Amino acid sequence: MLGPRPRSSTSATSTPTDFEDFVFDLLQTIGFVNVDWRKGTPKDASPSDRGRDIEAHYLLTDVDGHQRFERWFIDAKHYDKGVPPEALQGLFAWAQAERPDVALVAASGFLSNPAKDWVEQYRRSSAPPFRIRYWERPQISDFLAKFPELTYRHEIYEQDAMRPLAEIQAAETAMYNRRWYDKSLTRDHFVEKGQVEPLPDDVREAVLTARKQIEDELGADTLKVSSDWEAGLWAGKHSALRWVLGDEWDNLDT
Incomplete structure (x- = not known):
């Protein structure tokens, strides 16, 4: 799991809010624009985010040079264990209502197997008008390898690889x-x-x-x-x- 101390575990952030902050920074770093952290309150809880923690746009260029923005809803999930199916339902419900291009779950660790089964069942039964993506620890680690400055800003380290700043x-x-x-x-x-x-x-x-x-x-x-x-x-x-x-x-x- 991406989280903070102790050194015996792969680490990045200590609270769900810290992880949202990291995901916000990651999105900006990899090229997303109009990144909006829909926290709605200075407290750790985010009751008013309406199914997603962050909303952002990604610029795409077609083969003919035409440019267009994709709208992404991003839900950051910081769990000690696998993310359960019920933790995903709010994101997909709001995505179904508001029709972004992509609904992304960014997990500090992994989605549980029941959650992955639930996502596949949702794809088949609901035929959602948006693409479903999820980033787990391996995908986020790949981003960190490409953008090591994020490891310093958020004091992220891989197990036995680097000590905290x-x-x-x-x-x-x-x-x-x-x-x-x-x-x-x-x-x-x-x-x-x-x-x-x-x-x-x-x-x-x-x-x-x-x-x-x-x-x-x-x-x-x-x-x-x-x-x-x-x-x-x-x-x-x-x-x-x-x-x-x-x-x-x-x-x-x-």
Whole structure:
């Protein structure tokens, strides 16, 4: 299912409203226009959407160059389990009444097998004047592969494939603090040897306070650098984390 934490599951959004927001952004990204999120209320519930969460248009060009818009009704379904048949009935009822070109169900996971059977039965028995489409996790994952910027905007990741942005940022902050802590101790060593000037008293006090905060957060035992090799390892990790976050390679400033 597309959803948020924990890292043990494929993830994208935590609530139905978050998933609707993602689908809204996805539609705009892949070329839909006049995308209207029919939420009707700032609350998570959307009682006034009239059978669809989003309405949008898609521009098509015929072989003779004539352009026309298709009207799509989109219902975003964020379920921990398979989407049940009854969850689809509102979309199809309003589509039957208002006649869009396409009724699309966008699911964060999968439609249940009873839901898929119900869709096929509906196609045969009702001969709807609109096409029925549904996007499940594999189709949405394909879109994410084509438009990776969506993964950053909505903190979406595939299982064991990529860590959330917030986790990467926290790792970079921790690595910065580790390296700053080590450099501040190294400066003390040079002060003792008379190779650099001592810091002013107020600056020295701020440095000691910052060290204590880092020790409390990361653990004093984890801040010891045992060799030049380990110091280089920390620097390499820090450079890589900064690069992932958009910085240039080899930025090792602390």
